[in-house]
Amino acid sequence: MTSSYNARAVVTGAGSGIGRAFAIELAARGGEVICADISLTRAQETAAMIDGYAVACDVAIREQVEELALFAELTFGSAPTLVVNNAGVGIGGKPVGDIGFEDWNWALGINLWGVVHGCEVFLPAIEAAGEGGFINVASAAGFAAAPFMAPYNVGKAAVISLSETMAAELSGTGVKVTVLCPTFVKTNVALDGRITGAASTLAENLMRSTGFTPRKIAVDTLNKYDRGRLYVVPQLDAKIIWRLKRIAPALYTRALGLLGRLAPQETTEKAGV
Incomplete structure (x- = not known):
């Protein structure tokens, strides 16, 4: 059975936050880990913590993900067992x-x-090996659909749909798929991203005050991946939203619209990356 223990793992965005937590936990479970990040310096910092491998990779560029897959095959001597x-x-x-x-x-x-890119590039070799799997990090935003977050919501909703589709296609093959849908986690995503105006302050405050630690998220997700779970919705607020939207979708959307109209409007210029 494919497991997170003793894995040959590739983790993207491993330079900080949830990605770094996944890399550290996978190494603690006896795995070999390739830490990929758009910042080589951050990737190297994580790799140094676990005696892993560091690779600079911009996942938005397909050729760089293909180079990452080649590096993984050469380093491991075979396909990864977990991406x-x-x-x-x-x-x-x-x-x-x-x-x-x-x-x-x-x-x-x-x-x-x-x-x-990560799924298309790595899946053929993993499927050919007949073992392994994927953990795709989405967000509760993918089903919560909160106002003023359209690009984020759309991307994360698509990751959920992609993961569901892959799980159906790979059923019975020995290749597993898990999609992670957290709400607030104590990471730098608000500081490093393009969250503007009052929304930026709100996001930072919520992450500090209510967010789970990245380690807690990583451990919970890997344990549920090992049990074959498709969805990991780790926090209570995400679970409540998940159920409300399915019980009363029209009412849920109207309530969101009201909250959106009451929210403070943007007052500052766009933040840099």
Whole structure:
């Protein structure tokens, strides 16, 4: 049975946050870990903690993900047994119609295409080996659909759908798929992303005050991956949203709209990456 223990693992976005926590926990479970990140310095910092391997990789660029897969095959001597498609960025603060295509392309390039590249590039070798799996990091935002977060919501919703589709296609093959849908986690995603105005302050405060630690998220997700779970919805608020939207979807959307109209509007310029 495919397991997170003694894995040959590739983790994207491993330079900080949830990605770093996945890398550390996988190494603690006896695995060999390749830490990939757009920042080689951050990747090297994580790799040094676990005696792993560091690779610079922009997951939005398919050729770089293909190079990462080649490095993994040469390093491990075979296909990885676990790919954690974690790399992602935060974006929010503007309504549809005011976002701009540059921000759409930037967010979807990483949050959606990064996961697509990771699945398309790594899956053939993993499927041929008949064992292994994927953990795709989405977000509760993918089903919560909160106002002023459209690029983030759309990307994460697509990752959930991609994971569900893969799970159906790979049923019975020995290749597993798990999709992680957290709410707030104590990471730098709000600081490193493009969350503007009042939304940025709100996100930072919620992450500090209510967010789970990255380690707690990583441990819970790996344990549920080992048990064959498709969905990991680790926090109570995410579970409540999940159920409310399915019980009363129209009412849920109207309530979100009301909250959105009451929210403070953006007052500052777009933050840099």
